[in-house]
Amino acid sequence: MALAIEVKRLRKSFGALHALGGVDLEIEAGEFFALLGPNGAGKTTLINIIAGLTLATSGSASVMGHDVVLDYRQARRMLGVVPQELVYDPFFTVRETLTIQSGYYGLKNNEAWIEEILHQLDLVSKADANMRALSGGMKRRVLVAQSLVHKPPVIVLDEPTAGVDVELRQGLWRFIRQLNRDGHTIVLTTHYLDEAEALCNRVAMLKQGHIVALDSIRNLISSVSTCSMRLRLSPDILPTVLQPLMSEREEGFHILTLNGYSQIEDVLAALREEKTCILEMEILQPDLEEVFVTITGTAGVTRAAAFAS
Ligand SMILES: Nc1ncnc2c1ncn2[C@@H]1O[C@H](COP(=O)(O)OP(=O)(O)OP(=O)(O)O)[C@@H](O)[C@H]1O
Numbered sequence: 180m181a182l183a184i185e186v187k188r189l190r191k192s193f194g195a196l197h198a199l200g201g202v203d204l205e206i207e208a209g210e211f212f213a214l215l216g217p218n219g220a221g222k223t224t225l226i227n228i229i230a231g232l233t234l235a236t237s238g239s240a241s242v243m244g245h246d247v248v249l250d251y252r253q254a255r256r257m258l259g260v261v262p263q264e265l266v267y268d269p270f271f272t273v274r275e276t277l278t279i280q281s282g283y284y285g286l287k288n289n290e291a292w293i294e295e296i297l298h299q300l301d302l303v304s305k306a307d308a309n310m311r312a313l314s315g316g317m318k319r320r321v322l323v324a325q326s327l328v329h330k331p332p333v334i335v336l337d338e339p340t341a342g343v344d345v346e347l348r349q350g351l352w353r354f355i356r357q358l359n360r361d362g363h364t365i366v367l368t369t370h371y372l373d374e375a376e377a378l379c380n381r382v383a384m385l386k387q388g389h390i391v392a393l394d395s396i397r398n399l400i401s402s403v404s405t406c407s408m409r410l411r412l413s414p415d416i417l418p419t420v421l422q423p424l425m426s427e428r429e430e431g432f433h434i435l436t437l438n439g440y441s442q443i444e445d446v447l448a449a450l451r452e453e454k455t456c457i458l459e460m461e462i463l464q465p466d467l468e469e470v471f472v473t474i475t476g477t478a479g480v481t482r483a484a485a486f487a488s
């Protein structure tokens with residue numbers, strides 16, 4: 180079976196700026212995949228190339244086996260993209276926008292599916308309102324709806340929940356999850372890492388145009404060997420030897436960053452040495468956010484490393 184998305188040695192330069200520096204990526208059909216990275220990492224550039232909206236400087240990309248340049252029409256049919264930027268024609272109603280979009284794909288008699296999408300995205304009451312009369316979050320719902328009119332096997336959502344309220348966010352994810360269960364491949368970019376963690380199976384992290392991590396969420400999290408320990412002590416004083424581990428002070432609690440579970444023993448020994456009592460103790464697992472910070476940026480691990488050395 181063809182890969183949902185295949186990207187080979189993809190480069191994109193804007194003048195002297197290398198937005199993508201040779202990206203290889205394979206996403207299998209049926210995956211729920213997250214494309215993460217800080218601002219300017221190249222996520223939207225990559226998506227735009229896959230959508231045929233931007234030409235790569237070199238390399239290739241295909242959707243369900245169709246090259247996005249050589250076989251543009253087929254590739255485009257296979258793909259629904261929710262763009263990051265709000266783009267819309269202010270003079271059409273929501274329903275007209277979706278009907279016109281269906282027309283682009285040569286789809287007639289698409290009304291039943293359009294109604295279903297309107298319903299799923301809670302747009303029924305706005306179906307006959309002009310686009311310009313919608314709030315920002317509503318417009319984003321219409322963008323999501325537009326990407327789905329031709330029931331594409333591959334759906335790419337570029338920050339679909341930016342500026343969207345909690346209710347829609349939950350409704351949107353229910354719908355997208357259902358589409359994924361029905362066999363659609365989903366590729367999501369988001370800065371809400373808890374969303375990615377809850378929804379996706381596999382993650383690529385992009386930094387300055389390069390993939391710096393590519394793995395399942397579970398593997399990525401276990402690759403970060405740090406964990407945190409939340410302690411309430413009596414007396415409420417952290418022994419000096421433990422000070423380098425301290426990452427945060429919450430009311431009544433000391434939060435330490437540890438190199439791994441084995442370091443728990445060191446902490447307990449240091450507390451015993453000082454005759455400090457533990458009133459409460461909690462071990463916190465790393466989450467995707469910590470993985471992200473560790474892999475793409477700075478902070479976090481250095482404190483625990485200092486104690487270990
Ligand atoms: N049309 C363009 N002309 C010049 N530079 C561009 C253009 N489009 C993108 N860039 C640059 O390419 C880099 C990657 O941008 P891109 O929009 O792909 O990042 P992103 O990962 O989507 O970021 P964000 O999380 O902010 O959406 C940035 O440095 C950006 O300034």
Ligand SMILES: [Mg+2]
Binds near residue numbers: 222224263337
């Ligand atoms: Mg972007």
